[in-house]
Amino acid sequence: GAGVSQTPSNKVTEKGKYVELRCDPISGHTALYWYRQSLGQGPEFLIYFQGTGAADDSGLPNDRFFAVRPEGSVSTLKIQRTERGDSAVYLCASRTDRNTEAFFGQGTRLTVV
Amino acid sequence: AQSVTQLDSHVSVSEGTPVLLRCNYSSSYSPSLFWYVQHPNKGLQLLLKYTSAATLVKGINGFEAEFKKSETSFHLTKPSAHMSDAAEYFCVVSTMEYGNKLVFGAGTILRVKS
Numbered sequence: 487g488a489g490v491s492q493t494p495s496n497k498v499t500e501k502g503k504y505v506e507l508r509c510d511p512i513s514g515h516t517a518l519y520w521y522r523q524s525l526g527q528g529p530e531f532l533i534y535f536q537g538t539g540a541a542d543d544s545g546l547p548n549d550r551f552f553a554v555r556p557e558g559s560v561s562t563l564k565i566q567r568t569e570r571g572d573s574a575v576y577l578c579a580s581r582t583d584r585n586t587e588a589f590f591g592q593g594t595r596l597t598v599v
Numbered sequence: 600a601q602s603v604t605q606l607d608s609h610v611s612v613s614e615g616t617p618v619l620l621r622c623n624y625s626s627s628y629s630p631s632l633f634w635y636v637q638h639p640n641k642g643l644q645l646l647l648k649y650t651s652a653a654t655l656v657k658g659i660n661g662f663e664a665e666f667k668k669s670e671t672s673f674h675l676t677k678p679s680a681h682m683s684d685a686a687e688y689f690c691v692v693s694t695m696e697y698g699n700k701l702v703f704g705a706g707t708i709l710r711v712k713s
Contacts, residue, residue, distance in 0.1 A: 517699070519700065519701060521701075521703075527705075527706075528689055528703045528704060528705050528706040529643075529689070529703050530703075531700055531701070531702070531703075534698070534699070534700045536699075541698065541699070542698045542700055577642075577643070579643075579701070584631060584693050584694075584695075584699040585631050585650040585651070586648075586650070587633055587645045587648050588633075588645075588691075588701055589645075590635075590642050590643040590644075591642065592641075592642045593642060
């Protein structure tokens with residue numbers, strides 16, 4: 487594809503529900519990142535994949551958050567038992583290696599009511 | 600310790616005057632450095648990048664940045680601000696020390712007055 491695609495663009499869910507956020511990276515990009523951006527804040531690192539494996543998941547805030555990338559391309563961020571504090575824009579980015587720039591998707595705006 | 604420090608949370612300039620957005624980083628390894636811009640309700644767009652080639656890097660829309668290893672800085676400049684430059688700017692660092700993840704500064708909001 488032309489760029490990083492994230493779906494849905496907006497998601498409203500009730501407190502306690504489960505949500506999945508999808509990221510389609512640029513074809514051939516082996517590195518994939520998830521970030522969370524709250525209103526008025528900079529992006530906060532969540533997890534980084536190199537290929538199929540999570541190279542660094544130190545940013546996941548707790549065990550309600552989980553992400554997968556089973557075939558080394560598309561990734562899904564999963565949030566269980568959502569809380570109002572999970573409301574934010576979730577950003578996905580991909581790149582070829584550490585010396586190249588990352589390309590960001592438009593983000594998924596998650597609102598937990 | 601903060602890995603990436605953007606020294607100003609807000610910068611206000613008049614249209615046509617120079618822009619300076621400051622960024623310092625801490626790393627023992629050679630970094631890759633990036634500046635991204637985010638317009639209101641828009642995605643992150645790359646302005647420019649440094650990846651161990653020329654220390655003075657030119658980007659889009661007339662922006663440039665200079666990597667100064669001795670000062671561990673990567674300040675962003677533009678000779679003449681335009682109204683369309685009003686946005687939030689993020690300095691981003693990637694090094695082996697951080698496990699190759701992208702570490703963001705807190706951001707600088709640029710306001711351009713007419």
